[in-house]
Amino acid sequence: MIRIYLAGPMSGYPELNFPAFHAEAARLRALGFEIVNPAEIDVGPNPDWLTAMRADIRELVTCDGIALLQGWEQSRGATVEHALARGLGLRVMQARHIVGLAGDIPVISQDAVIELLDEAEAA
Numbered sequence: 001m002i003r004i005y006l007a008g009p010m011s012g013y014p015e016l017n018f019p020a021f022h023a024e025a026a027r028l029r030a031l032g033f034e035i036v037n038p039a040e041i042d043v044g045p046n047p048d049w050l051t052a053m054r055a056d057i058r059e060l061v062t063c064d065g066i067a068l069l070q071g072w073e074q075s076r077g078a079t080v081e082h083a084l085a086r087g088l089g090l091r092v093m094q095a096r097h098i099v100g101l102a103g104d105i106p107v108i109s110q111d112a113v114i115e116l117l118d119e120a121e122a123a
Helices: 014-030 049-060 076-088 110-122
Strands: 003-007 034-036 065-068 091-094 098-102 105-108
Touching: 003 014, 003 049, 003 076, 014 034, 049 076, 065 076, 076 091, 091 105, 091 110
Parallel strands: 003 034, 003 065, 065 091
Antiparallel strands: 098 105
16 A cells, blocks of 8 residues: 655644645545545644654655645645655655556546646746
8 A cells, every 4th residue: 555645734724724634635545545644643732843843754754655735835844844755755746636546556637747748848
């Protein structure tokens, strides 16, 4: 089973954006992925940012890839997680583009392919 870490913005969002994390975790689990959801990692009441990041990163490094929620680019924590995942050679995907699982390969939508081609042409 493919183990995917969810990364996205939390700080400054109502309910720390947990509803978006829980909804995406449920969607990806229904597709057959094992999901590590930082909104489910218990760091005790009112942890500071560094304490939460340490707990999250301990889980991230056990994953096969990272799925990025919309707005991740504006999140200090998610940008750290993204850089770490890339540096470790993990699969990096936009969560919204994941539409299935074929064996141990995530399946992405046609929209993702179009975005990648557009980015390559713009470069």
